[in-house]
Structure formats: C-alpha cells, structure tokens
Amino acid sequence: MSDFEGLRALVTGGASGIGRATAELLAARGARVAVLDLDVSSVGEPLLAHRADVTDDASVRAAVADAAAALGGLDILVNNAGVGAQGTVEDNDDAEWHRVMDVNVVGMVRVARAALPALRRSSHAAIVNTCSVAATAGLPQRALYSATKGAVYALTLAMAADHVREGIRVSCVNPGTVDTPWVGRLLDAAPDPAAERAALQARQPTGRLVRAAEVAAAVAYLASPLSGAVTGTSLAVDGGMQGLRLRPA
Numbered sequence: 305m306s307d308f309e310g311l312r313a314l315v316t317g318g319a320s321g322i323g324r325a326t327a328e329l330l331a332a333r334g335a336r337v338a339v340l341d342l343d344v345s346s347v348g349e350p351l352l353a354h355r356a357d358v359t360d361d362a363s364v365r366a367a368v369a370d371a372a373a374a375l376g377g378l379d380i381l382v383n384n385a386g387v388g389a390q391g392t393v394e395d396n397d398d399a400e401w402h403r404v405m406d407v408n409v410v411g412m413v414r415v416a417r418a419a420l421p422a423l424r425r426s427s428h429a430a431i432v433n434t435c436s437v438a439a440t441a442g443l444p445q446r447a448l449y450s451a452t453k454g455a456v457y458a459l460t461l462a463m464a465a466d467h468v469r470e471g472i473r474v475s476c477v478n479p480g481t482v483d484t485p486w487v488g489r490l491l492d493a494a495p496d497p498a499a500e501r502a503a504l505q506a507r508q509p510t511g512r513l514v515r516a517a518e519v520a521a522a523v524a525y526l527a528s529p530l531s532g533a534v535t536g537t538s539l540a541v542d543g544g545m546q547g548l549r550l551r552p553a
C-alpha cells in the first residue's frame with residue numbers, strides 16, 4: 305500500500321511498542337517518518353531518529369524543528385509517548401502525580417505546540433493521540449494513569465474543536481491491553497510471569513492481548529486521507545473490553 309505517499313509523519317515514543325509499530329506501518333505505506341523518543345538507539349532506516357524528552361520543552365522544540373526540516377514539513381503527528389502508573393490515590397505521592405502527568409499530558413501538549421506551525425502548512429494535517437480504555441473504563445489500581453488518559457481524551461476533543469477550521473484533524477486511539485515491552489516489563493515483575501500472562505489473556509474478552517500492529521492500523525486510519533471527515537473522535541482497539549462492558553478482574 306502506498307496511501308501515505310508524499311506524507312510526512314512524526315511519531316513520539318516511536319522507538320518501542322505501539323509507537324514503533326505505527327512508525328513502521330506508516331513508513332511501509334509510503335510516509336516519510338521521524339521518531340521522537342528518549343532512547344533512539346534502536347531506530348534506523350527508513351525511520352529518522354530524533355532524541356528528546358517530552359518533559360523538556362527545549363528538547364521537544366529542537367527535535368520537532370529538526371524532524372520537520374529533515375522531512376521537509378509535517379502532515380501527521382502521532383502523540384504517543386507515555387508511561388504507566390499503578391495504584392490507588394493513596395499509593396502515589398504528589399511528586400509521582402506531577403511526574404506522570406508531565407509525561408502523559410503536558411508532554412503531548414508540548415509536542416503539539418511545537419508541531420502546529422508546521423501542521424498548519426500541510427494540506428492534509430492530522431494529529432492522533434494515544435489515549436487508553438483507562439480514560440473511561442474505571443479500571444481498579446490505575447487512578448493516576450486513568451486521570452492522565454482522561455485528560456488526554458478531553459485534550460483530544462478540545463484540540464479537535466480549536467483546529468478544525470484550520471484543516472487539522474485531531475482524534476485518539478483507546479487501546480486495551482497491548483502486548484508491548486511495557487506490558488512485558490509488568491509481567492516480568494510478577495512472581496510467575498507465564499502464569500500472570502495466561503491470567504491476563506484469560507481476562508480479555510477475546511482471550512488474547514491486543515497486538516501493537518492492530519493499534520498501529522487504527523492510528524493509520526485516523527491519520528490517513530481515508531478519514532478526512534473524521535475528527536474529535538476516539539477509536540477503541542481493546543478486543544471489546546469497553547464496548548462489551550467487561551472489566552479486567
């Protein structure tokens with residue numbers, strides 16, 4: 305497929321997991337793709353690599369400017385970098401709340417702010433934020449993480465309203481439990497990782513975890529010219545977790 309031929313994309317958190325699968329899919333479909341990540345040591349051709357920390361405004365502005373210059377402009381921003389957090393409101397102190405909010409929410413704002421001038425010059429501009437089922441599902445032991453993703457959801461709608469008349473579409477994907485290095489790290493921390501993985505799979509409506517490539521395909525739809533009339537929406541890629549009203553045990 306070459307439906308992204310001539311389009312230029314920036315993917316944050318693009319070195320791993322959902323972001324990596326998205327960067328590779330957009331490139332395979334003809335886009336020129338730059339990755340912005342804390343660690344770009346694993347990122348190579350055809351992807352361009354730009355190291356930045358989304359909590360550091362100066363590094364974000366420099367990386368976005370470098371990426372836009374290297375790509376010759378910017379049409380698509382995939383705002384995906386994020387970190388996890390576990391526990392109830394009693395388990396995370398103020399410093400942890402500020403740290404995770406800074407990455408997952410303000411990080412997306414910083415990247416969008418830096419990218420908007422270039423996106424305004426595009427005749428096909430789209431932003432796709434990586435949200436989560438946690439934004440609306442009421443998951444146990446995920447107070448801080450859910451709050452960040454609820455903010456990402458609201459931010460997506462507000463940005464869609466602010467920029468619709470500029471021709472910039474803004475939507476989000478809401479993944480369920482995706483088999484990425486992040487989830488792998490959580491499972492590895494359990495006393496019996498294999499048993500924990502089996503239990504996690506059994507809790508999914510489909511009986512399996514979502515694949516990163518399946519989230520990437522949804523991101524690609526929301527970023528592509530095929531979704532030209534779609535903005536201010538969320539697309540769940542969660543194996544039915546939300547729509548079927550099932551909850552992880």
Ligand code: NAD
Nearest residue numbers: 317320321322341342357358385386436479481482484486
């Ligand atoms: P991952 O850990 O595999 O990849 C995340 C990437 O983000 C890494 O490459 C990391 O270096 C980068 N990153 C983290 N902090 C950064 C920072 N401060 N600056 C720049 N880059 C930074 O994780 P993933 O599972 O692919 O998650 C990607 C996104 O998907 C996150 O926003 C996450 O909240 C969301 N998500 C994941 C799942 C899941 O089950 N894996 C479910 C729903 C939503």
